[in-house]
Amino acid sequence: NAGVTQTPKFRVLKTGQSMTLLCAQDMNHEYMYWYRQDPGMGLRLIHYSVGEGTTAKGEVPDGYNVSRLKKQNFLLGLESAAPSQTSVYFCASSSPLQNYGYTFGSGTRLTVV
């Protein structure tokens, strides 16, 4: 059982470039999330999804877009990367059957130069 898999694990972008982070889960979880983690600021919610074909904004959505075309996948896109988006990005999934306890992916470390 792989759980939650994030790709890539590391990436360096130049300012203005675009990229997509992929999150895949094999637990049949309904809910999926993208958080960013910065030193001293905990985890902040970017976007989330409560089911296939649905997405919603979290606390810090500006500069990001998401899509959930399939239940098992949640994609996070950066259209025009900025240095302020340098961070560690975590994907997570949860299910009401497990009281919404999160399972996190291993993270993507993104540096924008």
Added chain:
Amino acid sequence: QQPVQSPQAVILREGEDAVINCSSSKALYSVHWYRQKHGEAPVFLMILLKGGEQKGHEKISASFNEKKQQSSLYLTASQLSYSGTYFCGTDETSGSRLTFGEGTQLTVNP
């Protein structure tokens, strides 16, 4: 609104106890606790759903005072493996998304 965790950091010797607090300014449906080791993903410890509920996980337990909008995590007879950053995550609306505190860095020394 982000919950407030205290203390921000704590250093223990192996075998000592610690308490980490999490407070919210809003009514809560549930509180989650996670532990993150350096360079790794956060790992789920436990969830508290009811006011006054107390749960345990090995020598780690937690309480949730719904009226005070507070939760506390208790680590007893700490082990070296308990070192890491502990986060509380709060949910105001019966499921779906968590707001995390800034974390409490716990260091257990021999």
